[in-house]
Amino acid sequence: MDLTKITEALIAGKADQLKELVEEAVNSKTNPADILNKGLLPGMDAVGQKWKAGDMFMPEVLRSAKAMSTSMDYLRPLLKDDDLGNAGSMVIGTVAGDLHDIGKDLAAMMFEGAGYKVINIGIDQSNENFVDAVKEYKPSLLGMSALLTTTMPRMGEVINSLKEAGIRDQVTVIIGGAPVTEEFAKEIGADLYAPNAGTAVEITKEYLMQKQ
Ligand code: B12
Numbered sequence: 290m291d292l293t294k295i296t297e298a299l300i301a302g303k304a305d306q307l308k309e310l311v312e313e314a315v316n317s318k319t320n321p322a323d324i325l326n327k328g329l330l331p332g333m334d335a336v337g338q339k340w341k342a343g344d345m346f347m348p349e350v351l352r353s354a355k356a357m358s359t360s361m362d363y364l365r366p367l368l369k370d371d372d373l374g375n376a377g378s379m380v381i382g383t384v385a386g387d388l389h390d391i392g393k394d395l396a397a398m399m400f401e402g403a404g405y406k407v408i409n410i411g412i413d414q415s416n417e418n419f420v421d422a423v424k425e426y427k428p429s430l431l432g433m434s435a436l437l438t439t440t441m442p443r444m445g446e447v448i449n450s451l452k453e454a455g456i457r458d459q460v461t462v463i464i465g466g467a468p469v470t471e472e473f474a475k476e477i478g479a480d481l482y483a484p485n486a487g488t489a490v491e492i493t494k495e496y497l498m499q500k501q
Pocket residue numbers: 337340347350381386387388389390391392393395396431432433434435436437438439463464465466467468482483484485486487489
């Protein structure tokens with residue numbers, strides 16, 4: 290099946306049409322991993338690019354994200370049995386004082402699609418909550434999101450708290466959000482920075498492979 294139709298329906302934010310196309314692809318025995326990697330993810334990437342370029346506006350981005358989410362609900366159980374394997378687990382959340390969750394949820398969705406068991410702890414999460422979640426779930430990855438320059442420092446504080454708790458080395462820390470930069474990530478001692486949800490999984494994979 291032509292997976293570009295899926296990409297186009299996702300960009301257009303046509304949830305019903307998208308779900309039909311995804312179901313059609315599954316029924317015609319297209320590999321669910323291909324549906325995700327060659328149909329849905331390029332669509333979400335394009336949405337991100339268009340948004341950045343000012344060619345798409347917030348309500349449209351939200352419509353596409355919702356359409357992606359609806360289709361992922363259908364695809365997720367099939368992906369788990371697929372050859373993506375168990376990539377590990379991830380705790381992800383938005384830092385204290387910050388209520389933005391659209392990008393964080395997109396990142397969560399991408400990691401989930403790549404086989405991670407994602408524990409999304411939500412928005413406005415205190416530094417303690419991040420540390421407690423790492424202690425409780427022992428994830429291989431910790432993702433933090435911040436959309437405000439005033440809340441970005443919380444990320445460094447969480448990393449320091451992880452160090453104080455003696456568990457910093459147990460987890461790979463990846464950060465993101467519009468104002469976050471690679472330089473900032475280095476400054477606060479995060480392992481990884483991803484400029485968008487589309488590349489986050491790839492960046493993580495490369496890092497983990499090099500580390501081995
Ligand atoms: C939508 C929005 C809101 C919504 C949020 C709704 C929601 N449920 O998230 C609402 C209306 C609630 C809101 C509130 C506010 N907002 Co606002 N908001 C935005 C807006 C327009 C879009 C953000 C967004 O969702 N983008 C789309 C997503 C897909 O992009 P993204 O978040 O950057 O995420 C991508 C990457 O960054 C990355 N990513 C993000 N997180 C993570 C995490 C990990 C681990 C990884 C790997 C990757 C990753 O992947 C994503 C997908 O590719 C931005 C403008 C902008 N250009 O960003 C302002 C913006 C972020 N907001 C801003 C402000 C000032 C506010 C308010 C203070 C406004 C006010 N005066 O009340 C409040 C603060 C509330 C709070 N305490 O958080 C400013 C921040 C300025 C600054 N430099 O600090 C911005 C930049 C607007 C502006 N130009 O002034 N906002």
